[in-house]
Structures are given as C-alpha cells and as structure tokens.
Amino acid sequence: MDKTISKDIESLINAYEFLVKGIDTKAKESEDRAYGGVIRAGKGLLVESIAKSLVEIAWKELGRDLSKLSLEKKVIKIPIKEEYIERVKSPEVKKFIKDHIKDFYYPLRTDVHIHVDGKLKIAMECKAYTENAMLKRILVDFTLFKQVYPNLSFVLFQLESQLGGDYSLSNDTKHGSPSTHTLLSYFDIDLNIITLLEGERKVDKPIHKAEYYKSLRAQSLLAALEVFKNLLK
Numbered sequence: 001m002d003k004t005i006s007k008d009i010e011s012l013i014n015a016y017e018f019l020v021k022g023i024d025t026k027a028k029e030s031e032d033r034a035y036g037g038v039i040r041a042g043k044g045l046l047v048e049s050i051a052k053s054l055v056e057i058a059w060k061e062l063g064r065d066l067s068k069l070s071l072e073k074k075v076i077k078i079p080i081k082e083e084y085i086e087r088v089k090s091p092e093v094k095k096f097i098k099d100h101i102k103d104f105y106y107p108l109r110t111d112v113h114i115h116v117d118g119k120l121k122i123a124m125e126c127k128a129y130t131e132n133a134m135l136k137r138i139l140v141d142f143t144l145f146k147q148v149y150p151n152l153s154f155v156l157f158q159l160e161s162q163l164g165g166d167y168s169l170s171n172d173t174k175h176g177s178p179s180t181h182t183l184l185s186y187f188d189i190d191l192n193i194i195t196l197l198e199g200e201r202k203v204d205k206p207i208h209k210a211e212y213y214k215s216l217r218a219q220s221l222l223a224a225l226e227v228f229k230n231l232l233k
Helices: 005-027 035-061 083-089 091-099 132-148 179-184 218-232
Strands: 076-079 107-108 112-116 119-131 153-162 191-195
Touching: 005 083, 005 179, 005 191, 035 083, 035 112, 035 119, 035 153, 076 132, 083 091, 083 132, 107 132, 119 218, 132 179, 153 218, 191 218
Parallel strands: 119 153, 153 191
Antiparallel strands: 076 107, 112 119
C-alpha cells in the first residue's frame, strides 16, 4: 500500500478516536447547547469529514488532478413538472403557476456534492446512523436529484447501521435487510451503502460511552475507498 495513503487512513482513524472518545466529556461540560445536540453535531461533522477525505484520497490514488475535483455544495433547483401543471384544476392557479414558472422549483442539496470537471457526479448523504424511516426520505431526495441528473451516482455513508440485516458487517457480499430491499424496490436508485463500524447500532449502547466504544478499522476505510474509486473512474 502507498505510504501516503496509509498515513491518510491512519489520520482518519486518529481523528475518529479523538472525537468519539472525547465528545461525551465535551457534551457534559457544554453550557451553550444541550448534551444530545453536542453529540449529534459532533458525530455528524465527523462522518461528513471522513467521507470528504476518502473522496479526496480516492481521487489522489487514481492519479487525477486535484484541481478537477470539487466538493462545493450548491443548492440544486428541482423544477416543477409540466404534467402536474396540466392537472391543476383551477384555471386561475394554473395561469398563476405558468406566469411565475421560474419561481416554481424545490431547493435541494445533500451533505456532500462531488463534482468532476465542473459536473455533478456523486450525491452523498452522511449519517451517524441510518434507520429505514430515514432511508425513505433519503431515497425521495435522491429520486428528485435524478430528475435533473439522470446519470448521477448515489451514496449513503454512515458511521453505524440501523437498517437491519448485514449492512454493519465487513463481509464482501451484503445481503441487506428485507425492509431496506423493499424500500429500494420502489425507487429507481442504485444506492451505494457504506458502513464504517461493525455491529448494528443499539440505542442504549452509544459508541461515545467508553463501555460501548467501537474502533474504526483501517479495513473499513479501505473498503469505502474502493467504492469511491470505482464511482470516480
């Protein structure tokens, strides 16, 4: 393995350990924010930071020009569908929409937008954990994205999994869970699910508590790295 990449992976593990092992104390000492808010915000920023770093490492490992990669997040305007306008029963409302058509869009963005040569290539959601109720919203957002970018790739990047099945295991072939597969069957989305920590998330066993701490293994980061390399090729 390339030494530079090895150091990059090691630095991500160190950052994970530093934040997760220290966030409980920080949250208890916070006077400006509720304990749970500090925990959620800290984990959320950590997951997004790891995801962005892995994308940059993957790009570098592919030997690509870093100036051609951008992670700038912009609001995407999802336009109103014309067939919907024709279904509007009120002539007045229909005319109003047509007269102000430029104002009729839905502003949308995900946690990470990955652009290559100025073109949006990957949309990614980053979560401390994901359950199937959250997955429904993610799939709706990705479906809206696909209306504007039909060739876009989609990633769910999570620290822990609460989807059920074997999404939290390191086995090469993941059979998933019945609930997750059923949801996916209703959406035309090829979703890449990346889980960093092994073992299903337990609500009563948070990883920021010393007795329930889970280590972030280099193997998980390297597996995620391969996913990003394949999507960026």
